[in-house]
Amino acid sequence: MSSMLDxxxxxxxxxxxxxxxxxxxxIVPENFNFAYDVVDVYxxxxxxxxxxxxxxxxxxxxxxxxxxxxxYSNKAANVFSKLGVKKGDxxxxxxxxxxEFWFCLLGLHRIGAIAVPATHMLTSKxxxxxxxxxxxxxxxxxxxxxLLDHIDQADNNTNGIVKYKASLGGNRAGWIDFLDEIGNAxxxxxxxxxxxxTSNEDISLMYFSSGTTGLPKMVEHNFTxxxxxxxxxxxxxxxxxxxxxxxxxxxxxxxCVWGKIYGQWICGSAVFVYDYERFDAQNMLExxxxxxxxxxxxxxxxxxxxxxxxxDDYNFSSLKYCVVAGEPLNPEVYEKFYKYTGIKLMEGFGQxxxxxxxxxxxxxxxxxxxxxxxxxxxxxxLLNPEGKPCGAGEEGEIVINTRDGIPIGIFCGYRSDTxxxxxxxxxxxxHTGDMAWMDEDGYYWFVGRSDDxxxxxxxxxxxxxxxxxxxxxxxVLECAITGVPDEIRGQIIKASIILAKGYTPDDELKxxxxxxxxxxxxxxxxxxxxxxVDELPKTISGKIRRVEIREHDSESSRKDELKSM
Numbered sequence: 286m287s288s289m290l291d292x293x294x295x296x297x298x299x300x301x302x303x304x305x306x307x308x309x310x311x312i313v314p315e316n317f318n319f320a321y322d323v324v325d326v327y328x329x330x331x332x333x334x335x336x337x338x339x340x341x342x343x344x345x346x347x348x349x350x351x352x353x354x355x356x357y358s359n360k361a362a363n364v365f366s367k368l369g370v371k372k373g374d375x376x377x378x379x380x381x382x383x384x385e386f387w388f389c390l391l392g393l394h395r396i397g398a399i400a401v402p403a404t405h406m407l408t409s410k411x412x413x414x415x416x417x418x419x420x421x422x423x424x425x426x427x428x429x430x431x432l433l434d435h436i437d438q439a440d441n442n443t444n445g446i447v448k449y450k451a452s453l454g455g456n457r458a459g460w461i462d463f464l465d466e467i468g469n470a471x472x473x474x475x476x477x478x479x480x481x482x483t484s485n486e487d488i489s490l491m492y493f494s495s496g497t498t499g500l501p502k503m504v505e506h507n508f509t510x511x512x513x514x515x516x517x518x519x520x521x522x523x524x525x526x527x528x529x530x531x532x533x534x535x536x537x538x539x540x541c542v543w544g545k546i547y548g549q550w551i552c553g554s555a556v557f558v559y560d561y562e563r564f565d566a567q568n569m570l571e572x573x574x575x576x577x578x579x580x581x582x583x584x585x586x587x588x589x590x591x592x593x594x595x596x597d598d599y600n601f602s603s604l605k606y607c608v609v610a611g612e613p614l615n616p617e618v619y620e621k622f623y624k625y626t627g628i629k630l631m632e633g634f635g636q637x638x639x640x641x642x643x644x645x646x647x648x649x650x651x652x653x654x655x656x657x658x659x660x661x662x663x664x665x666x667l668l669n670p671e672g673k674p675c676g677a678g679e680e681g682e683i684v685i686n687t688r689d690g691i692p693i694g695i696f697c698g699y700r701s702d703t704x705x706x707x708x709x710x711x712x713x714x715x716h717t718g719d720m721a722w723m724d725e726d727g728y729y730w731f732v733g734r735s736d737d738x739x740x741x742x743x744x745x746x747x748x749x750x751x752x753x754x755x756x757x758x759x760x761v762l763e764c765a766i767t768g769v770p771d772e773i774r775g776q777i778i779k780a781s782i783i784l785a786k787g788y789t790p791d792d793e794l795k796x797x798x799x800x801x802x803x804x805x806x807x808x809x810x811x812x813x814x815x816x817x818v819d820e821l822p823k824t825i826s827g828k829i830r831r832v833e834i835r836e837h838d839s840e841s842s843r844k845d846e847l848k849s850m
Contacts (some may be wrong), residue, residue: 309661320394327351341560359474361392372397382560386536404537412439423449503700511547513640513694518548526553528579577603584611596625619653640694688713739768760788780812790817
């Protein structure tokens with residue numbers, strides 16, 4: 286068959302970044318539906334083409350062709366329809382990295398229902414908020430008692446908003462055995478027509494953004510969203526037809542659909558799913574080597590653990606390309622990974638609300654720590670606090686200019702929150718809330734969330750630059766930089782540090798780390814306060830919640846003040 290990719294782009298090959306940026310266009314068909322227009326086309330024309338390899342820590346594995354995914358997702362669509370799920374209904378999926386997630390997601394696309402992926406780590410309070418705000422009609426979950434208990438409790442506390450609860454096996458009271466239903470369902474499902482057919486503007490996917498501040502927002506994407514991830518997969522992750530791409534991501538967060546379905550399949554690459562219970566760097570390396578992963582994507586935290594292993598012990602002859610996102614990459618990690626593998630890590634930036642919007646593309650030489658340059662179809666600008674464009678070297682907020690058109694892949698808004706939507710998307714600009722600066726070569730450098738910027742003694746300090754300095758010291762495994770109120774300086778810099786194995790926290794080590802920061806960056810950026818911790822608060826997608834550290838410090842300060850009164 287002709288290349289699937291060629292159906293959705295004006296060109297697929299480019300000579301340079303500038304050629305790519307100026308001339309790339311996505312072609313959006315009328316009433317595009319990923320399940321029918323990508324998966325089923327493969328299933329009919331290349332039924333044996335590999336779509337997914339799944340494995341776990343119990344030596345179980347499954348290989349799925351596109352024909353099998355067509356059949357299983359048809360079965361899922363029939364199960365949902367049998368239970369009364371209709372176009373526009375919201376169905377939550379707490380399925381970790383079980384392959385049934387893909388059956389369900391595609392099945393919901395077929396019906397025109399809205400998939401609401403969520404992490405399995407949610408508590409009953411988290412779930413109550415999501416059930417009520419998201420008007421969840423049905424939930425499909427892994428069969429784990431603690432999670433099911435939380436779901437039942439949330440269901441009881443929300444007066445039965447959720448009409449149907451299904452789990453992967455088991456005979457729990459009030460729950461449907463989804464595996465049993467799938468087994469008995471027909472593998473044929475006709476594409477809906479008339480008012481039940483999907484249109485490009487219909488909502489297909491909704492995420493409760495993990496956010497580093499505030500309560501989660503309901504991010505809505507429509508049926509054209511998968512096409513935006515052609516940029517993510519083909520031109521940032523550099524996936525190949527007949528390749529095997531591995532993005533480290535649980536199905537509960539948006540990075541999963543960034544790297545485990547949409548763009549990869551359009552480009553002809555199979556996806557690799559490692560369903561592990563607990564992260565272990567050695568196991569991840571063994572699995573990636575065993576199954577022949579060709580392209581790889583993970584957050585910086587994962588790479589920090591990988592480079593501490595003996596990478597010479599693993600056969601990575603199939604591995605050709607690696608990218609990194611989630612938080613900025615520390616140059617120290619980049620250099621060590623390159624030394625061990627000969628592969629240059631290519632950074633990217635985006636949000637739950639977008640696809641990859643800034644990235645280091647194949648024609649570009651990476652600058653360790655830089656996100657790269659703007660994606661085609663995305664007009665990226667940096668604005669200062671007065672709303673004026675920033676010059677080279679000047680720090681500003683990353684915004685997307687949508688005055689001349691809304692790019693494919695950007696969100697439709699926050700559900701049931703017009704005020705919040707308008708607060709970030711107004712006057713033709715979508716405000717990301719992330720701060721950066723651009724160098725003279727046009728590369729963008731992340732500074733931090735606007736909320737995370739520290740103002741100390743008249744200086745503005747982004748957490749990432751101090752964290753990068755600290756991570757170069759061998760004793761630092763992970764760290765987070767925050768600001769602490771100070772009567773004289775306004776704020777002072779605090780470092781919360783997880784130590785690597787073999788190091789003992791003491792005042793002497795604190796002093797050594799402070800001197801280290803002074804030696805590798807501007808002295809005023811050194812942390813005047815250092816706290817050694819066992820863990821850092823993070824979102825479900827692995828981003829450090831600096832706001833939680835600040836809130837904890839503020840609460841402790843208030844308690845100390847009360848004691849002194």
